[in-house]
Structure formats: structure tokens, C-alpha cells
Amino acid sequence: MKRLLIIHICLIAVISCSGLFIIEQILDVNYYIKTGAKAFFFLVIPVLYIRFVLKLTVKESFNIEKVRWRSVRLGLLFGGLAFILILVAYWLLQGFLDTDAIVYDIKVRSGITTETFIFIGLYITFGNSLMEEFYFRGFVFLNLYKTGAKVFAHVFSALLFALYHTAIFATWFNVWLMFVALVGLFTAGILFNWLNTYSKNFLNSWIFHILADVAIILIGLNLMEIL
Template identity: 35%
Template sequence: MEIYMLSKKKSIVLIVLLGCLVMGFIDAVIRPGYLMKSFIKITLFSAIPIIYSKYNKDLNLISLFKVDSKKEIFISIFSGILIFTIIFGAYLGIGKFFDFSNVVSSLSKNAGVTINNFIFVAVYISFINSLLEEFFFRGFAFLKLKEVTSRKFSYIFSSLAFALYHVAMMIGWFDIGLFLLTILGLFIGGLIFNYFNEKYKNIYVTWLIHMFANFAINYIGFILFRI
């Protein structure tokens, strides 16, 4: 039994690390068009965990989407509005101390995001990408990992993977100070999201919160792109 549990833990960890490394290589080196990159990410972050769950019949991924009460929805919407306010407020408050001039050029050069497709990208990031990342990092890499290993390891691994995954895509966006601050913010955000996942035993609540966080980031993007 112990050997099986260890094997399952290693399998989940390896799948998460592989997904992050492949996407990091694609973001930093290959740099395909945004549509192709999104297709690859959907395959890595959803199809592979689902295929693995077919192999391990006791890995119930459907339970990640179960909502027990309307209270969860109200909490997630309230928390989402709060997160939106914090992120946009932070931009207004500290924006003058950091240089955001490289963000637009880096997005266009490295990620294929331009003024022409930014609205499409913003919609995709807000609704689909947020769900994809919650499923992969919070559902698969936290809730399901926590079933076969320690709570502490699951919290740290999931949050660290979530933060470091974003490194490749943000290369060249900011100066080193803001870059490190952003990575720290992503790690802390991952810990907070994991708390909600653990409390409500699903990813629905954090998906809505993540969605509102992306609303704020995309709104800042509209400002930077001068749309």
C-alpha cells in the first residue's frame, strides 16, 4: 500500500513538473502563436491529468467541480471583487515606481499578444485559462496530491509550481525588483487559493476568484495597450 501511494505521489509530481517545464520551454524558446500555445497548454494541463485519472480509477477529478452550497458562490464573488480591487489598486499605487514600458513589447515579441488580438486573449485568459490553471495547479497538483502525501508538501509544491510556471512567460516584462515581487505574489496567491480549495474541497470558488484577478490584470493590459 505504501509503495502504491508513493508511486501515485511521484506520478502527480512528475506530471506537474513535466507540464511546467514543457510550457516553460515553449514560452521562452519556441514562442509559437498564441492560438497554438493555448492548444498545447490545454493538452498538457487537462488531457494528461484526465488520461492519468483513467489509469488510476480512484483519482476522482469530477469531484473537483462539486459545489455544495450557494454560499460558496457568494464568497467567491465577494473575494474576487476584493482581489480585483487589490490588484488594480496596487497598480495605481506602485505603478509610478516601476517601469512597465517593456510589458507591451515583450507580450508582442514573446507571447504573440498584440493590440489586434488582445480582446480575444483577454477573454480566453479570464474564463478558460483561469479554469485550466485551477484544474491543474489547485485541483490536480494540490487537492489530489494532498490525498496521497502531506498537507505541507502539497501546499508548498502546488504554490511553488504555480509561481515558477509563470517565470518563462514573464521574461523581459519588468525590472528584477518587480519581477521578484510578482513571483512572490504568485506564490502567496497560490497558498491562499489552496486554502479555499481545502476549505470547500473544489476548484469552483478559486476559479471565480482567479477570474476576477485576471479581469484586473487584463484591465491593466487595456491601459498599457491604450485600447
């Protein structure tokens, strides 16, 4: 049963992320269609699998029935540090970024305007972060971790998380900066996983993710000349 669960989770994860990569980089669709596809792959499929294959509710599967404030302290602490580090890194490395490519990606490929950016930013901060944490740390990592394959769970979910994001910023960086970004994302994935081993749910990493996304949205507001 454990081996079958590992196979199922890995297959679903690879197929889902590959599908989203195709939608992000190959198909010419706007941000709203991409968001719908992401919700299907990252929420609908996992929930159906949990409900009808594992025979569990989402609350039971991810241990979120009883949550105490003290259990999410680490998420707040590390999220605050990430917020500061991201802004400092942007200030130090902005000369190496292809800002025109980033703005083009936001405005033309994704169809986001200066008028809608703030609303999209709110969705990214709270909705998109929830989907990614539910998927990468909840559905993928915690399910694999429960099988006893702890090292594999950490490495696979963190690597998948890092590679998935290449679909988002594939045209933004040069090769070396892309490598640095991937290493950073992989490290963040490992840290997210570690945080969640304490609470046995994905709330710590979600709080961390929210605070990191706030910093990224502030950078986006600056690039879009809104802030």
C-alpha cells in the first residue's frame, strides 16, 4: 500500500507540473485560464484522490482540525526573515535582471494590467500560495513523508517545487541567475518541508509563503511603476 501510494503521488505530481509547464510556456493563454488550470491540477485532482482513494477528508489528511497559535510561530519567524532577504536580494541583483522581459511577461503574456495587478497580487499572496502549499507540502510532501520515505519526500517535493517555477520565470534570468534561483527555491522547499514536520500540516509553510509573496508583489509594483 505504501509503495503504491508513493507511485500514485509521484505520477500525479509529474503529470500535473508537466501540464502546467505546457500551459505556461507553450500555449498562448491568459493569466485567468492559467489560474483555472492550476486550480484543477493543484486542488481538484488532489482533493478527489484524498476523498475517493485515501478515503479521508482534507482536514483528516493534513491534520488541520486542531491548530494552535504556538504551532505556527516558526512560519511567522522564517517568513519575516524571507520578506527582508527577498527585498535585499532584489536591491542587490536588480542590475542583473531583465526587467523588460519581466514586465513583458506580466503585461503581454499574462494579460495583467496596472489596474488589475493589485487584485492579482492579492490572489497570488493568499490564493496562489494556498494552492501551492496545499499541493507541494500537503498533498505531495506530507503523503510521501507518512509512508516512511522521509528523505525521498523532502528531496522530491522540494525539487519538483523548484523545477515547476521555471515555467514562471524561464525568460526572466540568464543561465547563472536561473541556477541560483533554482537552488534558492529548492532550499526554500526543504525549509518549508522541515517546518511542516513539526505541525504535521502545511500551515507553517503557507504563512512563510504569504510573507515571501508580499515581498515579491512589492517588487512587482515597483517594476510596473505603480509603487
